[in-house]
Each structure stands twice: as structure tokens, then as C-alpha cells.
Amino acid sequence: MEANNCFSTNKILELSQFIETNYGIKMPASKKVMLESRLRRRMRQVGYTSIAEYLDFVFSSEGKRHELGNMVDAITTNKTYFFREPKHFDILVAKVIPQIISSGFTPSPLRVWSSACSSGEEPYSIAMMLGELAEDNHRLKFNILASDLCTKVLKKACRAVYNEEEIKDIPLYYRKKYLLKSKESALGLVQVAEHLRNMITFRRINLMADDFGVKKRMHVIFCRNVLIYFQKDQQERLILKFGRQLEPGGFLFIGHSESLVGMNVPFCQVLPTVYQKISEF
Incomplete structure (x- = not known):
């Protein structure tokens, strides 16, 4: 069970490896807090209270079709501005x-x-x-x-x-x-x-x-x-x-x-x- 919704070490390692392998984005252990925070924000939007249950859904057949992209959106960084490095x-x-x-x-x-x-x-x-x-x-x-x-x-x-x-x-x-x-x-x-x-x-x-x-x-x-x-x-x-x-x-x-x-x-x-x-x- 997921005591107090704590994000387990195994879960963070599995998710981090998936993100890096499929999207090239490094998610080391030092980013665990950021990753968990962004995931929690997204899972609340779709009605989940458990990260484990949310991830089970994301990697289900239905989740891969409808939610995986949204999860990736939630955890990626998008810092930019006009004429950056002019x-x-x-x-x-x-x-x-x-x-x-x-x-x-x-x-x-x-x-x-x-x-x-x-x-x-x-x-x-x-x-x-x-x-x-x-x-x-x-x-x-x-x-x-x-x-x-x-x-x-x-x-x-x-x-x-x-x-x-x-x-x-x-x-x-x-x-x-x-x-x-x-x-x-x-x-x-x-x-x-x-x-x-x-x-x-x-x-x-x-x-x-x-x-x-x-x-x-x-x-x-x-x-x-x-x-x-x-x-x-x-x-x-x-x-x-x-x-x-x-x-x-x-x-x-x-x-x-x-x-x-x-x-x-x-x-x-x-x-x-x-x-x-x-x-x-």
C-alpha cells in the first residue's frame, strides 16, 4: 500500500527511467520532489488521490491513449521568452x-x-x-x-x-x-x-x-x-x-x-x- 501517498523509491525510479528512455528528459533522484509535486497537481485534476493508482491508469491501454501525453505535459519544463539569447x-x-x-x-x-x-x-x-x-x-x-x-x-x-x-x-x-x-x-x-x-x-x-x-x-x-x-x-x-x-x-x-x-x-x-x-x- 502507499502509506500517506508517499511516492516510493521504486515508483520514482521506474517513472524516471520511462521518461528518460522515451522522451530523453533526465529525472534524477534530486528532482523527486518536483516530479511528485507536478504529478499530484495533474492527478487531482483527473480525480485521483493516490499516485500509484494514477500511474496504473496512465500505463493502462486507455491511459496510454488519453492521459500519458497529459502526464508528460505536466512534468516537462517550458521556460522561454521572446528574443532569448538575442x-x-x-x-x-x-x-x-x-x-x-x-x-x-x-x-x-x-x-x-x-x-x-x-x-x-x-x-x-x-x-x-x-x-x-x-x-x-x-x-x-x-x-x-x-x-x-x-x-x-x-x-x-x-x-x-x-x-x-x-x-x-x-x-x-x-x-x-x-x-x-x-x-x-x-x-x-x-x-x-x-x-x-x-x-x-x-x-x-x-x-x-x-x-x-x-x-x-x-x-x-x-x-x-x-x-x-x-x-x-x-x-x-x-x-x-x-x-x-x-x-x-x-x-x-x-x-x-x-x-x-x-x-x-x-x-x-x-x-x-x-x-x-x-x-x-
Whole structure:
């Protein structure tokens, strides 16, 4: 029995191993309290008082169909904001895109993938920058794929509605140009302009899956502040898969606390935390 609903060591180990194996998210013993707290919040929402009974349901046939994704949403971390690590966006438009164009890029759409987009701040930041660039180069067309493991944040990303605190890092020029204020000004809400929203396709993708299910190769992939949650071997496998997903000479952006040092992957560093694919494999 589960005395006083205490989360047993065996249960935390089993669940942690499942999460890491299937989703790549490290859940060491040091995160036990956080994990239990998030699980309790979710299980109360669906009417359970026992963690053991809740987990039995999650891993039942019915639970796997209807609740497993919700549990994963409940325990994942989704920290993001507009123009996070702003130098990356300057590098994208000032160096990376011009290099792709000069290498013989045709007018077919430039394809960018925000692979851990959370609630949409990163892909919308990219879209604003590329939108400006396209105004100066009318032949430049682009498509953005934005994905995340968490369905809850993807729904928010699709709605593209943010409050004043969430948009504080967007330059004023972009706020005026790309954000629409709510008719009820007291709410303090804005929505990303429709033409910008139409440039982005949102999808749920598990980066640990053998196949991303993305048919076309990308010219640029953003995967920032994700590797830190994975074990070293998982990091390398993911980077290899990104290499297969990139066009020859394509670019990969990672977070400033991350590195590909020591990995046997087909990338060379061109700038801090910016890598270019150098070979097929």
C-alpha cells in the first residue's frame, strides 16, 4: 500500500527511467520532489488521490491513449521568452541566411525548424526577423516548422496570444508592426499578426523518436537549451539525427550553456553555439 501517498523509491525510479528512455528528459533522484509535486497537481485534476493508482491508469491501454501525453505535459519544463539569447537572431539574418543564399540557394522556401518551441516565442521571434529580411529581398520565401513535446504549450503557441509581461523583450518596432492589441485594453493582451502566424506550422514531435516525421530537409535548425536535459549519449544521437535532417551546409543553433565538444558528429563550429553541417554520413 502507499502509506500517506508517499511516492516510493521504486515508483520514482521506474517513472524516471520511462521518461528518460522515451522522451530523453533526465529525472534524477534530486528532482523527486518536483516530479511528485507536478504529478499530484495533474492527478487531482483527473480525480485521483493516490499516485500509484494514477500511474496504473496512465500505463493502462486507455491511459496510454488519453492521459500519458497529459502526464508528460505536466512534468516537462517550458521556460522561454521572446528574443532569448538575442545575438542568435542577429547572426541568423546577418551571417547565416546571406551565406545560405550565396551558396546557391534557389528561390524555393528557406526552411527553418524551431525544434523545442515551447509556447511559440522562439519561432515568432524568428518569423519577425525573417519577415524583415524578406521585405528587402522579395525573392526570399521562408517556412518555419515549430515543434515541442508538450501539447499544452503548443496550443498556446497556435493561439499566439501573450500578455504584456511576456512581450517585454520584443523591440518596440516589432511590437507595433507584428502584434495586435486586444479590443479589451484592460486585459493587456496581444496577438501575433495573422500573416506572421501563417508562416509557421506547429507540430508535436518527440526528439527522441527514431524518425521525426519531417519529410523535407531544413536549412536551419534551432535546438537551444534542450541538450542540457539529456544524457551525453542521447545528446550525440540527437545531433546526428539533426545532421540527417539538414541540407548540406545547413546550420544548427544550440544554447549558450551547451556544446558539441567531444561528440563524433558532422558539424564544425562557425561561431559560439552556431554549427554548420560539413558532411553527409
